[in-house]
Each structure stands twice: as C-alpha cells, then as structure tokens.
Amino acid sequence: MKSFRKELVLTVPTRRAFVNITHEVEHALAESGIQEGLVLVNPMHITASVFINDDERGLHSDYEKWLEKITPHAPAEQYRHNDTGEDNADAHIKRQIMGREVVVAVTRGGWILVPGSKFSMVSSTGEDQSGF
C-alpha cells in the first residue's frame, strides 16, 4: 500500500477564519501519485475543522453568525474550560459542530465531487493551523 502525508502551514490574520484549501489538497494528491484510495484531511489543532461545502462568502458569514448564536464566545465566564486561563471553550464546541476531518475517495488519481464542493478549514483561535 502506498501512502503519502503532507503538512500544510496556514497563518490566518483573524481569530476565526475560513480558508479554502482545495488547491493545496489537489496539489498534494497530484504530488502523491496515488491513483486509488482514500484521502484524509484534518487539522492539527483541536479548535479547527476541515469540511467540504460551498466556498461562498455569504455562507461562511452564515456559519459564523449561526455558530456564534448557538455557542457564544462571551461572556467567557459561562464556560468552565475558561477557568484554566484560556478563553476558547466556545471554539472547542464549535469544532465539534463543524466536525474535525473529511475522508474522500480517490479514483483514477482524482476525486469526483460536484461543482461547489470545496475543502475549507475554519480556525477559531487565530493560531497557526496545519493539516493533511
């Protein structure tokens, strides 16, 4: 069995950001030379999510507003995790909602995804994030 692993390093300017990593994932797949198998794409951080959906600015804004509505960042004191001195309990919860990873089938060196399917990563902490 052939395997290939690549780590991406992303720096995002804001505490939360949606980054389209489709091009990087496709490039890594081509680099691997793998024709048949499974691709796993996951963040290396526990407050980030990799997901497949539409890379549309309005939708990302909707995700952000909705996540904040059901899991508000403030007040920080509402979360026991923040008693540790951190203030990202909400980001750990948001990661569970958005999911951690995606697994995609590769056939004949490519994947078949409908138009509009993009790999995105959402980071909730502003820390460097890497995956794949």
Place this chain on the structure above:
Amino acid sequence: MKSFRKELVLTVPTRRAFVNITHEVEHALAESGIQEGLVLVNPMHITASVFINDDERGLHSDYEKWLEKITPHAPAEQYRHNDTGEDNADAHIKRQIMGREVVVAVTRGGWILVPGSKFSMVSSTGEDQSGF
C-alpha cells in the same frame, strides 16, 4: 490494494427526506468482494448527509424538528448565502450538524454493527443525491 467505487442515484419526493440506504451499501460491499478494509459512504451533494443511526420514523421526525428549530429555513432573508438567489443556506448548515460521511471497518467481508445501526442519508434540497 483492492478498491471499489459505486455511485447510487436516489430521487426523493420532498425537499427534505431520510432514506435508509443500508441495503444498497451492503449490496455494494458484497459486489466489491472486499474482505478487509474501510468503507466510505458519502453524499455527492453539499446539502446532504450520510449518517449511521436508528432508522426509526419517530427519531427522524425528531431530527427534522430539532434541525429546523436550531436552524430555521425561514425567513430566507436571515441568511447571506440566500442573497445569491438560492434559498438553501439552512440546508448547508444542517449538513454540517448531521455530518458528511461515515467510515466503517470491514472484517471478513462484513461489518459488525449493533442492531439498530442503519446507514441513512438525509437530503435537504430535493435534488437528486448520490453517494458511496
């Protein structure tokens, strides 16, 4: 490494529907002849989810009511994604909650799932959906 890919085409009569695809997935596994490995089952659309849970009518009704409560379809104007002319922003969010795919281990040509574990697909748009 042996691999096998099969696409299912489903037509659902309503905008949102839960479809039990367990039989189709089992049939595809048998067809593949694969004895050991991983099965990935995912929808080809970005407003649909494949998940494993109880195929019980009451539970599906609970999912539907709960999803609608935390992410209402109407009014469409509350979502910026719908400014694009679409009206399915809520379906993109619901897909993130329910998840995209499932990965299941295959041992000796079958999987070991407790009774009640069924592969279901929920579609939120009424479009044709395919997977596996």
Place this chain on the structure above:
Amino acid sequence: MKSFRKELVLTVPTRRAFVNITHEVEHALAESGIQEGLVLVNPMHITASVFINDDERGLHSDYEKWLEKITPHAPAEQYRHNDTGEDNADAHIKRQIMGREVVVAVTRGGWILVPGSKFSMVSSTGEDQSGF
C-alpha cells in the same frame, strides 16, 4: 494490505460520561504493528461518539451543559422517538452533534497530534460501549 481490529469494552457508571481512551487506542496501534495507514475509531453504539479534543474536565462539563441546553433530555414527551418506550431520543441527537468516528493517519507507526489531542468517547445511555 495489513489490517487489525480490536474491540474495547467500557462500562460507565453514569448515564452520560466522557472517557479518555487514548491509552487503549495507542496500545492497539502498537499491538497491530502497522506503520503506515489509517486508524478508524468508532463506537459500536448509536448514542455514543468518539472524538478528538482536549481531555479537560472543565471542557467536558461545558460540552455536557451545552448539549443539554440545545437538546434537553426532559421532558421525554417532546420526542416522537420516545413514543417507542425508550427515553433516549436526545442522546441520538447529541451523537449527531458530537459525531460518530474519527479517522487518524499513522506514519512510521505513530500519529502526529498536537499536545492536548486526546481520543475521548462520550456515552449517553449508560450502556456498555465498545469501539476501535
């Protein structure tokens, strides 16, 4: 292709509990002797979730409180699934939020996860749970 499957049996004393299974998963990986590939960790029950996040008591308390807020257990009568005589409709919904499984890449016999990444299982029913 080499494959290895191991079932863990856990008994939790309370209806809902977070259990850190990282040690067991690492032990199983070592036992497998697998150097390159994918590890799938999933619960065998449909009201339980395996996830990767911080194993921090405060965070688990936050998850529990938040899950209960958006999907309250009581009153049982609000869920049609409970008309079957069960009272765990909320646990089936919570499982969808927290996810079912995790897939992790193995390279040179180990995985690279940032500090703080722990495999946890949350059970919502108090039944025996097994996975991996």
